Amino acid sequence: MSMIVLENVEKDYLHHGKKIPALRGVSLIIQSGEFSALAGPSGSGKTTLLNIIGGLDAPTAGSVTVDGTALTALSPRELADMRLRKIGFVFQAYNLIPVLSALENVEYVLLLQGLEKKERRERAEAVLTEVGLQDLMRRLPHELSGGQQQRVAVARAIVSAPAIVLADEPTANLDQKTGAMLMDIMHEMNLKKGITFLFSTHDPMVMERSERLIRLSDGNIVSDESKR
Amino acid sequence: MKIFFLIGWRNLWRNKRRSLVVISSIALGIFAMMFSMALMNGLNNQMVENTISTSLGHIAVQRAGFQDDMKLQNSFSPSETALQSLEQTPGILAYAPRIQLEGMIRSSEASRGVLIIGIDPEKEKSVSGIAEYLLPDQGGTFLLNRGDRELLISKTLAEKLDLMVGDKAVILFQDVDREISGAALNVRGLYQSPIDSFDKYVIYTGLDTLAKMAGIGNRISRIVVRTENRDAVDPVAAHLRAAVPDPGIEILTWKDMAPNLLSAVALFDAMMYIFFAIIFTTVVFSIANVLIMAVMERFHEIGVMKSIGTRPVWIGAMVVFEAVNLALAGLIAGVVPGLLLVGALSVTGIDFSFYMESVRVWGTGAVVYPSIKPMDVWVSALIVMGTTLTAAVYPAVKAARIKPLEALHFI
Incomplete structure (x- = not known):
């Protein structure tokens, strides 16, 4: 089943009145349950592509469908609901809510979804235990290391069992060992829960561990290599 | 949320x-x-x-029209019904008759226009604070009875007229027949109220003394009523208006009397x-x-x-x-x-x-x-x-x- 379908997606930015193309007619299909990575040099368009798939940015032309829903037809509120229920995000800089504990950060998404307190608490505790943070749940983000914060971010992204997790340079701020551990956790979630993962990365380790590697250059897909 | x-x-x-x-x-x-x-x-x-404590009281029972024209011709004799109602209406603490008229007080030094109020001293104590405003250190006392031929004036006025307790002052006014009436009365006591304008303008004497000088017999200007508190004023006034359905009598609250x-x-x-x-x-x-x-x-x-x-x-x-x-x-x-x-x-x-x-x-x-x-x-x-x-x-x-x-x- 196709989880993400991009057809001739173009994205132009205006800079001082001049049109700068970031994506030049990208077409791509990501199947459900894939563990894929977008790679390429800076400015190749991988983050732009990830933002468009996540509904954070709109394409200049082309169509984007995520889990059967055409994103270009959605209002800002519908896009917010789409991100809440179907998409998990992991950012390079962790981006946890600083005034909430690890547990509250993870629960936050479930709370927005309207789950009851008991269920929220159980699910958040379970997923934090899965990422190895069972003893640090009550800590605030600034009381955690970078790796621990990124594990909380992964837990937050997967706790609501989204259809897809989009991770923008998830290991960029982590050391090699911690990055590898994080990739193990995400791969385990991919295998156990069937969540589709799509990374944008510079990190060779992430490319190595991804099952499909899509290389971008200058706004175009230049290679698409499956390792399965 | x-x-x-x-x-x-x-x-x-x-x-x-x-x-x-x-x-x-x-x-x-x-x-x-x-x-x-x-x-x-x-x-x-x-x-x-x-x-309320110095001049108005909570409620006044008076002849219709007195509020607009406080002349002696608008004095009245309270009916039995009115007096009974004042006795029986719940919420009334006390009431007292007053005669009031405008006139002049003169000493050997100066004269001033004043409001002369005739009071029943015992009853007045229950409806106003005038007895409490008395200055005993000035050597005077409060009026003793309604027939007293003495004056109670403010310390301010006493200073302006150069009067002391025991001195004689002349009061002059138009009686009910529009004839000039007056008498020389001794100052019995000095008071000081919290209101400057009141002190400059109001003097007291006995009710019967003033009635006799004014030629109004047993008539009075108004009955001043004291209620339990200000919240009781409106219900008591309403009750009195219902109990005394005489169009010749007006029953006013302090709010009616002092809209300013x-x-x-x-x-x-x-x-x-x-x-x-x-x-x-x-x-x-x-x-x-x-x-x-x-x-x-x-x-x-x-x-x-x-x-x-x-x-x-x-x-x-x-x-x-x-x-x-x-x-x-x-x-x-x-x-x-x-x-x-x-x-x-x-x-x-x-x-x-x-x-x-x-x-x-x-x-x-x-x-x-x-x-x-x-x-x-x-x-x-x-x-x-x-x-x-x-x-x-x-x-x-x-x-x-x-x-x-x-x-x-x-x-």
Whole structure:
């Protein structure tokens, strides 16, 4: 089943009145349950592509469908609901809510979804235990290391069992060992829960561990290599 | 929504100093507002009470038309029905007859236009405070009976006329037949009321003495009624009007007799609210400024929250809750000391004797006892909450409209 379908997606930015193309007619299909990575040099368009798939940015032309829903037809509120229920995000800089504990950060998404307190608490505790943070749940983000914060971010992204997790340079701020551990956790979630993962990365380790590697250059897909 | 209240509360303490400055300004604002309200209540209350206590009483029973034209021809003899009603109406503490007419008092040194009031001294003690205003250190005493041929005048008037207790003064006025009538009477005592204008204008003598000099027989100008309290005035007046259905008799409350006093109180209240509006307009801008700063500081963070599915309205609510938390903290910090201070001052009073001339002009008395009503506290709280919510609107809308992608790129 196709989880993400991009057809001739173009994205132009205006800079001082001049049109700068970031994506030049990208077409791509990501199947459900894939563990894929977008790679390429800076400015190749991988983050732009990830933002468009996540509904954070709109394409200049082309169509984007995520889990059967055409994103270009959605209002800002519908896009917010789409991100809440179907998409998990992991950012390079962790981006946890600083005034909430690890547990509250993870629960936050479930709370927005309207789950009851008991269920929220159980699910958040379970997923934090899965990422190895069972003893640090009550800590605030600034009381955690970078790796621990990124594990909380992964837990937050997967706790609501989204259809897809989009991770923008998830290991960029982590050391090699911690990055590898994080990739193990995400791969385990991919295998156990069937969540589709799509990374944008510079990190060779992430490319190595991804099952499909899509290389971008200058706004175009230049290679698409499956390792399965 | 609870989570956004929690986030709002915790966000408040991320920049403790800034939040404390805003909380302090809210607390100071509400403290000043409550204190001003309490002081104004005390001033208004005492001004009204003193006017009732010196001249008006709570209710007056008099001949129709007397209020507009206080001449002797408008005197009357109370009917049995009226007197019985005064005895039997619940809520009446006491009543006393008065004759009052305009005339002149003359000493060997000077003369003044005055209002001469004839009183039954024993009954008058129950309806007015004139006996309490007597100055025993001046050597005088209160009038003894309604047939007394002596005068009670104010210390102010005595000084102007160069009179002392025991001196003789002449009173002159037109009697009921429009003939000049007068008598030389001894000054029996001096008084000082809290109202300067009253002191300059009012003198007392015995009721029967004045009736005889005026030629009105057993008629009087009015019956002054004292009720249990001011709240009882309207029901008692209504009861009396029903019990004495004589169109020739009018039963007026102090509010009917002194509409200018009510207007003054309303004017003071309006001025106070204008004063509050100025104070809280500045508070609105300081709160809005702080909230805008907080939103801008958390621009990236708000972008993340929106990225993971937080709706714009929830982001707005978070900012509003932050403002509500500021207001609640400010309210507690302002209301508690405000109530304690007003509570203490309502017992001890504030001595304005250093400002004696002004307080006597306004008739408030030298010591003012601030008083606060529960409604005042609620109004203050509502004003603060309304102010804060108004201040939160722009920052909340601004936060709600943050574009997640733009915010994610903002460091």
